[in-house]
Amino acid sequence: MTVAITALSAEETRDRLDELADLLRACVEDGASVNFLLPFTAEAARRFWEAKVLPPLMAGGLILLVAEVGGRIAGTVQLDHDTPPNQPHRAEVRKLLVHPDFRRQGIARALMLDLEARAGAMGRHLLTLDTLTGDKAEPLYAALGYVTVGTIPDYCIRTDGSGMGATTFMYKQLDASAPQA
Template sequence: MGSKVIIEQLQSIEESSAELSELLIQVVEDGASIGFLPPLSPADSEQYWGNVISPEAILFVAKLNERIVGSVQLHLCTKQNGSHRAEIAKLMTHPGYRRKGIGRLLMQEAEKRAEREGRSLLVLDTREGDPSNILYGSLGYIQAGRLPNYAQSSNGELHATIFYFKYRG
């Protein structure tokens, strides 16, 4: 890669809205199963990002040469019986920067933050067969189950999703 990837938490998306929107559009166009179907309009993408950051949703971005090339969210459970858990959501790496360790760096940063927040249980889900399944397994996540026909692709095909967890007691 040449330059070093920097992972940082965004407190606001105002300065990064255009870059985040482009990242989301690119990963959706590339077929990522993250809740959106192509074609995703810039307006819909910007609307999504406008509602991401909150006290219980922490957004991390990966920057390379000052450009956002990836992101991940850590959603802290706010229920009384869930103060020990968090969800990893919407791990994205720009298609032009995949297989360079960016997703792993983002996941590691989210896990560090979860630990600082006292969250011993992390959960996530991903479409069966996606490369992210390999990443999550390599990071110590354990497959908890599989739901068939969970997510629809742009061609109407239904795909299973795999639920994972990681517990640090």
């Protein structure tokens, strides 16, 4: 299996909204806690990409990476680097998504490593993220060197509405002395 990771422009993102919406919907239906509740429609998934991803992508404050397998979007992750003037060294990892059909194949790890390389090249050496406590992604982040800062109980409603879920906040310091692009 060959995985190709690329950064999508705003125009490319607009052209692939249906594919991105399908990916998001499949992940939410599989239980991903990424801000949505079931039932989750294709229209709501598309609206997310149009309203929450396209504007910062067009403004230049967001990088959207996609992993493709055989021309199909298998996963995505976002690097939000639209930070205040006193935080030019920091960025936030958002919405790591891997389609259920492509899980356990190293795609999430590949996306994260590419994201970290791009962040480092931009001079962003502190990355932060949050994840549902106990979620499948939490051990991946720890294995990649992300440090748990703490958890907040009852942070969100579980995707299936079955109760409240805690969120774990994590960070990683990249090598700030690495050459910058």
